[in-house]
Amino acid sequence: MKWIEIPSHYLSEKSIIQLVELSEKSFCLVWNDDKWIAFSKKCPHAGANLSHGWCEGKDIVCPYHRHRFNLIDGRGAPGQGNYIDIYPLKESNGMLYIGVTENIWSRIF
Ligand code: FES
Known part of the structure; x- marks a missing residue:
């Protein structure tokens, strides 16, 4: 897994969902x-942009058709049969990093 630094300006805004x-x-x-x-x-x-959705408790709600997804495990609400990916984050020295799985091609080239 590769850890990528999230630019600090994203961390100053905690009241919205950011893309x-x-x-x-x-x-x-x-x-x-x-x-x-x-x-x-x-x-x-x-395919709606979930950054235009909103949080209700520990769920993100899609702005198009109101599907709900748990922000802990990504599972859709019962009956939806879908999920979103939740990506690993880690903090180090005051910076936030996202974990990205490297695909086989990026490892070769
Ligand atoms: S596009 Fe998100 S619920 Fe339909």
């Missing part, structure tokens, strides 16, 4: 339940 676009990875970042959570930017139902 973070780095060269290696695009994802949503939100401050929820006193911690940062990184998750898929696209809704698995029909």
Whole structure:
């Protein structure tokens, strides 16, 4: 796994869901339940941008058709049959990093 630093300006805004676009990875970042959570930017139902959604408790709600996803394990609400990815984060020396799985091609070249 490769750890990529999240630019600090994203960490100054804790009241909204942010779309973070780095060269290696695009994802949503939100401050929820006193911690940062990184998750898929696209809704698995029909591709809505989840950064336009909102949090209700520990769930993210999609703005298009209101599918809900748990921000701990990514599971969709019962009956939806879908999920989002939750990405690993770690803090070190006051910086926040997202863990990205390297694909086979990036390891070769
Ligand atoms: S696109 Fe997200 S619920 Fe339909």
